Amino acid sequence: MEDASRGKWNRSLKAAVPAQAVSCAGPLTQVPPAASAGPARSHPLRAALLGLLLLLTLPMVCAGAAAVGEYQVKAVFLFNFTRFIQWPADAFPDPGAPFVIGVLGHDPFGNALDEAIRGEMAQGRPLVVQRFANVAELMPCQILFIDRSAREDAGKVLDALAHKGTLTVSDTDADMAREVIIGFRNEDHKIRLRINVDSARSAGLTISSKLLRPAQVIGRIGSG
Numbered sequence: 001m002e003d004a005s006r007g008k009w010n011r012s013l014k015a016a017v018p019a020q021a022v023s024c025a026g027p028l029t030q031v032p033p034a035a036s037a038g039p040a041r042s043h044p045l046r047a048a049l050l051g052l053l054l055l056l057t058l059p060m061v062c063a064g065a066a067a068v069g070e071y072q073v074k075a076v077f078l079f080n081f082t083r084f085i086q087w088p089a090d091a092f093p094d095p096g097a098p099f100v101i102g103v104l105g106h107d108p109f110g111n112a113l114d115e116a117i118r119g120e121m122a123q124g125r126p127l128v129v130q131r132f133a134n135v136a137e138l139m140p141c142q143i144l145f146i147d148r149s150a151r152e153d154a155g156k157v158l159d160a161l162a163h164k165g166t167l168t169v170s171d172t173d174a175d176m177a178r179e180v181i182i183g184f185r186n187e188d189h190k191i192r193l194r195i196n197v198d199s200a201r202s203a204g205l206t207i208s209s210k211l212l213r214p215a216q217v218i219g220r221i222g223s224g
Contacts, residue, residue, distance in 0.1 A: 073191055074171070074184055075112040078143060081167060081182070082122035086206040087142055091165025092125070099125040102141035104132045104157065105150030135160070146170040146180065154179070165204055181205070185216070197221050 078101055092099075099122040103109065117127040122142075132138045135153045144166050146154055151172045158168065158179055171184035181203065183194040193211075198219030200207050212221065 070186075070191070071109045072112040072116075075109050075116040077184070077191070077193075078113065078145060078169065079116045079120065079127070081143060081169075081211075082120075082127065084208040084211040085167060085200075087123055087167075088165055088204040091142055091204070092123075093140065097125065098128045099123055100128055100130050100139075100141035101143040101145070102130045102132055102139070103145045103147065104135070104138065104153075105147035107131050108147060141166060143167045143169060146172070148172045167200075167203065167205060192216065194218060 082099065101113065101117065103113070107113075113129050117129060120127045130139065130141060134150070135156055138144075138157065138160070142165065144157075144161070146157060146168060148171070150157070151170075154170070154172070161168065167182065168180040169182045169184070170180045171186075179196070179199065181196050181199045183196075185192045185194055193215035194217075195207065195212060195215045196218040197207065197212070201219075
């Protein structure tokens with residue numbers, strides 16, 4: 001029953017269906033409804049945007065399911081990043097290669113990340129999840145979530161990647177958080193984004209203004 005509830009909530013987040021989110025304070029927090037959004041199947045990019053706007057104002061679930069709720073939300077964020085960021089062609093080894101979301105260190109997502117990307121495509125490629133216990137196992141990927149358990153090796157990871165075609169993401173509070181391209185910040189029971197546009201530019205990534213607008217931006221946003 002619990003797994004079924006998690007799956008249903010995860011699907012509703014991904015499709016941007018719910019108009020309200022449960023707040024730790026008790027009452028429901030209203031999310032502005034979308035006008036003429038239409039079915040998510042017919043407007044995938046619009047649905048992704050609605051999902052992102054929902055997530056940017058979504059309070060995390062409290063009580064016993066707090067950790068589960070937080071990382072379900074972050075898993076859907078990772079999926080939505082593929083809709084609002086453009087990767088260079090040379091970020092992929094060949095035309096048939098999948099779009100890889102990697103997790104370095106302890107995996108805090110459980111099956112939430114697998115559920116978030118199930119059956120989805122990104123940049124015209126199937127989405128897959130790969131997990132790396134340590135830096136030695138690290139393989140090329142388009143998104144790399146660096147868990148707090150791997151923060152000691154984060155410097156080595158970032159140096160090795162040289163930010164080439166890889167969107168680095170983390171929720172650590174360490175100094176490394178300013179070096180990754182996107183950092184998750186928990187503020188007032190909500191998840192916020194910190195985006196380093198200079199690092200993104202060095203990686204050859206183009207980030208949509210729709211993603212930058214509600215985020216804390218580090219660096220200079222170029223024209224265009």
